[in-house]
Amino acid sequence: MKFAYRFSNLLGTVYRCGNLNFTRDGNSVISPVGNRVTVFDLKNNKSDTLPLATRYNIKCVGLSPDGRLAIIVDEGGDALLASLVCRAVLHRFHFKGAVHSVSFSPDGRKFVVTKGNLAQMYHAPGRKREFNAFVLDKTYFGPYDETTCIDWTDDSRCFAVGSKDMSTWVFGAERWDNLIYYALGGHKDAIVGCFFESSSLDLYTLSQDGALCVWQCDTPPEGLRLKAPAGWKADLLQREDGDEDEDEDEDGAERETAVHGKAVPAAEGQRGKAKYSRVAKYFFNKEGDFNHLTAAAYHKKVHLLVTGFASGIFHLHELPEFNLIHSLSVSDQRVSSIAINGSGDWIAFGCSGLGQLLVWEWQSESFVLRQQGRFNSAVSLAYSPDGQYIATGGDDSKVKVWNTLSGFCFVTFTEHSSGVTGVTFTTTGYVIVTSSMDGTVRAFDLHRYRNFRTFTSPRPTQFSCVAVDSSGDIVSAGAQDSFEIFIWSMQTGRLLDVLSGHEGPISGVCFNPMKSVLASASWDRTVRLWDMADSWRTTETLALTSVALAVTFRPDGAELAVATLNSQITFWDPENAVQTGSIEGRHDLKTGRKELDKITAKHSAKGKAFTTLCYSADGESILAGGMSKFVCIYHVKEQILRKKFEISCNLSLDAMEEFLNRRKMTEFGNLALIDQDAMEEGGVTIPLPGVKKGDVSSRHFKPEIRVTSLRFSPTGRCWAATTTEGLLVYSLDARMLFDPFELDTSVTPAQIRAALCQRDFTRAILMAFRLNERKLLQEALESVPWDEIEVISSSLPDLYVEKVLEFLASSFEESRHLEFYLIWTQKLLMVHGQKLKSRVGTLLPAVQFLQKSIQRHWDDVSKLCDWNRYNMQYALAVSKQRGLKRPSEPPGSEEEADASEDDDNSLHLLRRGPGDGDGPLA
Template structure:
């Protein structure tokens, strides 16, 4: 239970590549992020990455018409059938070849996938209980090249597929006598999108070179004639309902089409004729159409181009509504929600996800991750926010609750190496390779301090003392540590003494001591109260990579290049423990490695350290897909987390893949032009952070920074895939504490019925069922809370506070739980101070919950106050208008009939 951390969310990556989907209600967007998918709830302003992953990057997502099921397909053709209700994997399947698109029929009975030049129609899972969820119904052949897109008619009778051979094919989903297949030409480039008109067989086709063709069919959907006699129609109806024998179900029908059918074959059958041909405004070959979407009800066509421009047209007249630019790179995917109000755009180059409301011309969602790797992160003191710094020079602040980035600072001009919060949580400080350390205000969202050295140096690490008044940064080229004042921005001192690049620095949380680590195999402790004199020097056996203080400041952890982690007492400068971590790194084999992964791991080490909130364990990570948690007292490995299973990243496979071996060696070591075009392009020498050339680059999996949440409920890691958050599973109900045979749910309710509230609370916590504890606490009258809190045993005070911290996040009884919290802290505060170090995570969790609810209530109060002011102003304005009108009417009545003048009531008093 203590280390049962599970994957919770993925931040910093909002879109990679693949198709976007809106849920049927139109309030959420499903976006593929690497080998996972993220659901962005636009109505409740929340994002959630589902807790399952596939082996490679996802290329296409098919969503069922009811929004309960989805089919995910990766680059290699492996598919997952998932339930969006239970957020679990239902079935696995492999198509053995890359799949280009997946689309469910509107009635939810079938879905079609396209691979190579074939369209395969499957029975949709979920209609009946079966062992194999992917049952093939028909295979459709016709195009000569790869297929690109699919669209269904509204009644699910037919579907159309576009191909790279510049043709569009219309197939019947059932056996129609007058429509088996139909091939449409007229384009000079590959088809990007094909769309049926609402309740019709009329078709729109769009090619990559920016040409739109309008096709009119001479037959309505009701005019399609079944080819089966009545008996066979009844049999097929039984098949759709799942009542036919398994032998008949296993028969797969193949439909072969011809590109140029004879005229006799179309005698008396469905015919298409092109009624119009339109051209988009094209500016050179680069401005090709890359994505398209069409809303049938409002006749809205959205097209995206390679230059980042998108157009909105009204069909069939092709009237231009909007033409705007959202990026300087191509638009990879477009989706429109069910009402037609919101349009989602995905740009895979910058990793941008944008939801735009075209009628009001406003953003609903605009999120973008770091363009390159994330290098550092930090938690705010209350655990509600995270700040990350990347190689793109941007500093982003994220909300840990909803997963959205709410501010981005772009003042730095080079890679960010370190970020941190001050103790009050309102200031973010960042260090960069551009030679500056900057402080950002989270109230006004501005850069209010810029710290520089006497000469241009590259800062590699950063630390801020507990008071927030002193800022220190270490350089990797000058071997010095620079000290500034936060208030004035002036350089106070330069700490010299190291003989190598400064790799890490850390302030003690309890004393005025600064620890600096360097590649010169030394850790120096500087005393801030004694004019920055060197207090101690710790000598190690290898280059020092990271140093960190324990939360209470009584211990120092150091990671070195030889894979060891040593623990020191900063008071006596004596070593208290050592952990050998080389055997637990377990690095994967890279494509260009000539040695085994086991041998390569011997030269690796942990580059990031972080103490847990209670200081009893340490979290470590490095150039590996594993994150380890060690017990400091026992000096043993407690748990190992695999942060990714994405084989699209480098250094993931632990063993050599024989399929990539040739008689001349590894396929990855061959030149680009030496083979038949199927070889892997070599990356530039020494490139690790992205290949800016046009050649192929496969990023390597690694962990650059690790941080524990101050509440101890979660930890975060910046990796190649993004910002991963692991948290404790809150759904586990049964975790007994001092459980006896007499403690049952019925006995707890009996004691509660007798109004023995303290005994009922103790029994409920021993059984430790969340719903039962909630029931018992909420049955305590408000006037009895003081008595119950004073009679609670000290052991259960901590457990009640911990439950209140979690209950405050979701409960509507805000005042009731705040009363419990206040009385417990007032009555037992002195006793809790003696164990403040162990209770710190729980107190910070309680503070986080109260602060979050305070922000929600304050926003609601401000909203109500502004509404009341507005209503009062409107009422006063109307009352003034009525009084003026009444005075004018009085004057008129005086002139017209002075003898019939009657006193009028003041209507403003009633208002």
């Protein structure tokens, strides 16, 4: 259970491709990110990635009207029926072809899937358990080209399908007598969106060339009548009607057109077919030949039409008058998807070119959410000492800082002009130091969000790694082209020394946490140890058998781990310069075969290795990752593999499969070599020789799966990895695991509650920790009176103190009993403080987890106190100003009344607090 890490969240990527959806309450956005789905809670300012994944990138997501179910379809036609309540996959289905869109009917009984040039209607899965949740009802034919969009009427009687053949087809969900299907033309380009008017069959259609057609139907939805059945169905219905007529009393009331789904003859005046007529055609203002309309959404209640274009501009129009409300530019990339929430206040935009997700409140013209993923993959990451923040640097020359609790990026530094190669925090946690290929090392302040130090070298050079010592005063960076190590002072910013001796590019530098010793790894097959306190001289040189790719110290500084190009991890004693062990990781990497490789995966694995290493908080295990889809955790002392994690199963990435798909092989070669779809979205082309991140031209490429950086959280509860997919976070979810401790048959919930009734609190707490159920633990601890906490704390055995501290740290994140748990923490540390000093190594993760939780509450309370203090000063200043202005005014005058009114407003601001009424701006 110690390494039962599970996928927790995906950061660094907020939108990839597919359609956006709002939840039923309109407070959350559901965004497809690669082969996963992320839910952004805009009210609580949190993001959460569902623990499910498809085999390819997600193409479309259909949300049920009640918001409980979602149908997720990937590019290969595989569908997942997922429950958004329990966050689990309920059913899997294959549509046998590429699906363009999926949409539920408003009543939730049916859903339509557009596939190729046809539309298929399925019975929607119910709440009861079914053997097959996807039952095909009807297949509709009509369009000659691929279908693009779907929209339903409010009563679920009809739906419209748009196509690339410039036509829109209206189909009946039932076999209506006067409307079986209807084809609408009038456009000169592919249909992007089709929308029904509220409680009507009137239709709006939009094409890619920026044309809007308004269609009016002469038949209301209530005028649709079922077609009379023929053959054996008619005979069966006549028998049922005859049996019903014998039981029913005769009356003179006229029959309705359709009763209980059975069709009857209609009046002569109602036999006409439904007809559509175009009443208006509007054109959007085009800016250039390539400004095509790419996405559209319509809100039927407020009659709001939102359209997005290839230039990044979006328009808001009021229909049916086509009045322009607003026009704004999101970015210079195409708008891929648009969604409007239920109230019509918030509009979500997705731009696949930049990986950008925006939520805009159009009435106040303000952003509710504005997040952008990395254009290129992140290559380095670092945890803050308290575990609250993660800093990442990437090839897009940006440094982003993420909040681990909310999952949002709250600051982006853009001072670097080239790719960022290294990121690290100082021991205080308020300074980030980064190295870049632009020849600078920069220090950023997280208090004022500014670049306050810039370290440079005498000659221009490219820095490949960076490290800061435990005191935070010395900054070190390794050069890629000059083979030197540069040392600066953080206080003055001056260059202290240049360390020479390596004969190859520097691949990693790392400071000993306990001593002033710097370790540097190089391509010259050596690791050098430099003494910072003794004139920067080389104390030891460790000879390796291959090129060194990564180096790291154990948290206590007594061991050094080095990853080499021959897929080995070697362990060294830095004091005696003796190798203490090695791990062969070639078989654990299991690298896949690229789509254009001429050799097998077994032979291509010879050139792969681990490129990043990180020790666990207790130093017993090491985390390793590299040019593979697997991340391995090894036991250092036993040198065995403890667990292996597959970071992705997305086959849209390269080097995922061990064997090639023979269906792609033809007599002329691999189909991946064909460049016919290069200009289309998602096309695959052959990259230039030696280019690993794709061609810099407009051609698309298939990114290769890899892990560029790994870090354990200081709390030991989670670890993060920067990969091709984004920033993945794996954590220990204790609520989903049953992990008992020294359990025997006498420990039951009834025995625990009986001990609490007898006020035997120590025995109840010990039994609760043996059973290890969170609710029982909470009940046992909160039953202790606050004045008896010190006595109970002193009676707890030392073995249980660590578990109590871990429980208190996790309770701080969700409990409202802040003072009660603070008293528990204080008494435990005061009573057992001296005994815990001998177990610092094992208790370090628990103490850091506790520090993180308390620090977060301290930050929140300090902000609230500052807000109240400034409001009090404002209220006092206003009242003093009013008193000095009119000293001779009699009491009860108009000025005094105004002053009291201002004071009331100030006090109202004081009561409201700093966070009330503000949206979750990210």
